[in-house]
Each structure stands twice: as structure tokens, then as C-alpha cells.
Amino acid sequence: MGYRASGPGGLTSVVAMETGWLVLLSVALGLAVGAGFVILLHMAERRGNNAVTVVSSAVPDGVDQVIDALDSAGLVLDPSNNVVKSSAKAYTYGLVVNQLLVHEEILEIVARVRSTGESVSEEVTLARGPFGEASIHLDVQAARLGSRYVLVLAEDRTDAYRLEEVRRDFIANISHELKTPIGAIALLAEALDPASDDPEQVRRFAKRMGTEATRLSQITREIIELSRLQSTDILAAAVRIDLDEVVASAVDQNHVVADARGMTLAVGGAKHVQVMGDEALLTLAINNLIANAVQYSPDGSRVGIGVHHDEGVVELVVTDQGIGIPDEDLPRVFERFFRVDQARSRNTGGTGLGLSIVKHVVQNHGGDIRAWSQIGQGSTFTIRLPEAPPASALPQGEKR
Missing domain, CATH: 1.10.287.130 (Signal transduction histidine kinase, dimerisation/phosphotransfer (DHp) domain)
Structure with a gap:
């Protein structure tokens, strides 16, 4: 040890001192190990928290609100192409099912964005619905959103x-x-x-x-x-019109042809019903309906023209006893140049535009037109228009 005890008492003192040093050394070593362990635990906890933050980080602030406010289709994809946020139109267009983007064409665009980092804008044509019976044309834009997400916006171009x-x-x-x-x-x-x-x-x-x-x-x-x-916006310059005058004028234009074929034009229904609009155009529309009824009805038959109104809705009905329209053609009768019987229409001078004009006139007056028909029994065309409000209900200066 480098020294020598002088007696029993001295030896005891030396042993005691050595024992004390050993105890202090053990305590210091234990404290150092414990502190190191605590530091390791703390670092592990911080690393774990960072990992959780990376894995569960939410869509960047503000994106949720923007997606919710979109009137077009918008969605955000995570690295696994799960849809973490989408607008209502994304479901309406059939882009998202069970939080998954279901169209390969758009997934390919997303893949290009991830690989290049560049935004992509492209028009795609997709099947609308699971049976693919109709198509939807979309203008698709995709771009990175932060480091992990991809934002996809789709504008419907089908109408165009x-x-x-x-x-x-x-x-x-x-x-x-x-x-x-x-x-x-x-x-x-x-x-x-x-x-x-x-x-x-x-x-x-x-x-x-x-x-x-x-x-x-x-x-x-x-x-x-x-x-x-x-x-033209017909309603912008609309005036109050009495349908009695409109119907009388349209019937008068067809009397010569009807009388020559021994046909009867019978007018009935409510009197002095008023609508807002353009008198010349409404006369043209009703004239076209009556002319069609006369043209496609047999000699000696009857064409009825009636006006009804209820709860602010006016119905003007033209009914004939003609050849009728097949069920498969009925939805198309208002298309331009469409003719149920091509040969007969050309022989009688029809252009195929008459009913299309009727439809546009009625729509411009804020109404709609419906057709019913049965082969061999005849057809009925019903125009529905908003009834004109009482003159007292109009602001001063608009009581026309």
C-alpha cells in the first residue's frame, strides 16, 4: 500500500479509510450511470415523438377550409394515395370511393407529380359511375402539397x-x-x-x-x-301578356289550313290568364304547336287548345288526334332538326326546328314544356309558365 501500519489500531484505521473511498466511488459511478440512462431515455422519447409527428402530421393549415369551400372536385392524397381530405364534388364525380382515388388515369398523374416534383395539368375522360355508360370530361391539375401530400383539383368540362x-x-x-x-x-x-x-x-x-x-x-x-x-334575355324586357290574345292569334294563323282539311280548332279553359314575357315569341311558340298538331293529324279530326292555372302556375295544353310519337322518339322531339318521320316531314315542308324553337321560347320565359303521346291516339304538349303577379304586387313603375 506504500505505508505500514504501526499496530492493530493503525491497521483498522487504514481499512476503514479504504472502505469509505470504495463506497464513495460506487456511489459516484452509480450516479453517472443513472444520469446517462436518464439522458438516453429522454433522447429516445424525443426521437419517438418526432417519429410520431412525421407519421401523423395533419394536412397543412388552411387546406381543409379551402377544400371544403371548393365548388369543384378537390382532394389531398397521402404517400400511400389514401384520400385524407376531399370536397363534395369529388364524390359527385365518382372520383373517391371508400377514401380511395379510384381512377387510374388520375393516379398516373399523381405518380408523375411525385416523381418529378412538377405540377401537372391535363384533360382526362372518365367513366361516370360503375357501369361506364356515360363519360365525364375533367380538367385535372395536380401539385405537391408540402413534402408528403399531393393536391388534386378537377374541373368538370362535360358541358363544354x-x-x-x-x-x-x-x-x-x-x-x-x-x-x-x-x-x-x-x-x-x-x-x-x-x-x-x-x-x-x-x-x-x-x-x-x-x-x-x-x-x-x-x-x-x-x-x-x-x-x-x-x-337574348326575354325576361329582361318582359311585359304583362293576356294569353287569350296570344292563343287567338296563333289559332287564327292555322285556321285556313285546318278548315281546308275539315279539322276543328277548339279553344277552352280559363280566360284572361296573364304571364310576363314577349307576346310575339309566345304566339310563335303556340303557333308552332298548333301547326304541328294540324300537320300530323288526319282530316276531319280535332285539335284542342286549353289554358289552366293553379297556385301561380299556368298550363297551356295543345292536344291532337294524330299519328302519335313512338316512346323511343319522345325524349328527342325538342332536338334541332329531329323528325319522327323524316320522309313525311320533308313532304309536308317541316324543318325539324319548330319544337326546338318552342322549347327555347318557353325556357326563356322561365317555364318548361312536356310531351305525352300514344301511337294512333295522338299527342299532348303542355307548356308551363309562371303566372304574372297581380299588378298591385309589382313595384311602382313596373305595372305594365
Whole structure:
């Protein structure tokens, strides 16, 4: 030990001192180990908390409110492509089922965003519903949202595609409709010269030319009328109209044809019912309905025109005893250029625009039109319009 005890008492003192040092050393070592263990536990806890924060971090602040306020489809995807937030339209469009994005086309866009980090904007066409019977056209935009999420926005462009399709069909139809009378007039004009020595032939060709010119003029007039109806707000300049006068004028325009075929135009129902609108256009609409009823009804039959009103709704009904319309064609009768009987319509001078004009006139007056028909029994067309409020209910200066 480096020293020597001088006796029994000295040896005892040395042993006691060594024992004390050992105890102090053990205590210090225990404290150091305990402190280290506590530090390790604290670090482990902090690391665990950080991991939990990473795993369970919520969508960035404000995104929830933005998604809820969207009028289009919006959704947020986590790294596993689970939908953690979505707007109501995302379900309406059929994009989300059970919190999953169900369309591969959009998932491919999301994958590109994750791999490149760049935003993607693309138009996609998807099946609407599980059976794929109809399509929906979407303008899809996808971008990173923070480091983990992807934001997807989808705007429905189906109506724009449908309007473009209608425009193309309209141009194709109008080209076909105009080609027929123009071609007929050209051929008749060519035939006139060789027939110049035959007065009877000249008169016959001239009469045919007049018929085709009248038909061409009617098509042109109705196309212009349709264009005006689509570009004008009728209700902005609406005046109070008595339907008695409108019905009487429309019936008068069809009396000559009806009388020539021994047909009866019977008017009934409520009197002095008033609506707000354009008198000339409403007369045109009712005239078209009556003319159709006369055109497709047998000689000696009856066409009924009635007006009814109840609880602020006016119904104007035109009923015939004609050939009727097949069930499969009934939903299409208001389409431009649609004819139930193509050959008969052309022979009778129909353009296929009459009912389309009626529909647009009625819609521009804030109403709707319905059709019922049975083969061999006849058809009924019902126009529904808002009844004009009492003059006393209108603000001063609007009592027209």
C-alpha cells in the first residue's frame, strides 16, 4: 500500500479509510450511470415523438377550409394515395370511393407529380359511375402539397364538350337541310331552259321552285329565330301578356289550313290568364304547336287548345288526334332538326326546328314544356309558365 501500519489500531484505521473511498466511488459511478440512462431515455422519447409527428402530421393549415369551400372536385392524397381530405364534388364525380382515388388515369398523374416534383395539368375522360355508360370530361391539375401530400383539383368540362358536340351536329344538320332545297332549285333552274317551249312544264317547274324557295326561307328564318332566342334575355324586357290574345292569334294563323282539311280548332279553359314575357315569341311558340298538331293529324279530326292555372302556375295544353310519337322518339322531339318521320316531314315542308324553337321560347320565359303521346291516339304538349303577379304586387313603375 506504500505505508505500514504501526499496530492493530493503525491497521483498522487504514481499512476503514479504504472502505469509505470504495463506497464513495460506487456511489459516484452509480450516479453517472443513472444520469446517462436518464439522458438516453429522454433522447429516445424525443426521437419517438418526432417519429410520431412525421407519421401523423395533419394536412397543412388552411387546406381543409379551402377544400371544403371548393365548388369543384378537390382532394389531398397521402404517400400511400389514401384520400385524407376531399370536397363534395369529388364524390359527385365518382372520383373517391371508400377514401380511395379510384381512377387510374388520375393516379398516373399523381405518380408523375411525385416523381418529378412538377405540377401537372391535363384533360382526362372518365367513366361516370360503375357501369361506364356515360363519360365525364375533367380538367385535372395536380401539385405537391408540402413534402408528403399531393393536391388534386378537377374541373368538370362535360358541358363544354356537350355544347361543342351540339354545335358540330347543328352545323352538319343545317348543311344537310339547306343543301336539299338549294339543290332542288338549282336542278329546276337547269330544267327550265330545255322546257322553254312547253308552257305547262315551265309552270310546273316554277311552282316547284317557289315551294323550295319558301322552304329555304322558312329554314333560314327559324335558324335566325333560334340564334336570337339563345342570345337574348326575354325576361329582361318582359311585359304583362293576356294569353287569350296570344292563343287567338296563333289559332287564327292555322285556321285556313285546318278548315281546308275539315279539322276543328277548339279553344277552352280559363280566360284572361296573364304571364310576363314577349307576346310575339309566345304566339310563335303556340303557333308552332298548333301547326304541328294540324300537320300530323288526319282530316276531319280535332285539335284542342286549353289554358289552366293553379297556385301561380299556368298550363297551356295543345292536344291532337294524330299519328302519335313512338316512346323511343319522345325524349328527342325538342332536338334541332329531329323528325319522327323524316320522309313525311320533308313532304309536308317541316324543318325539324319548330319544337326546338318552342322549347327555347318557353325556357326563356322561365317555364318548361312536356310531351305525352300514344301511337294512333295522338299527342299532348303542355307548356308551363309562371303566372304574372297581380299588378298591385309589382313595384311602382313596373305595372305594365
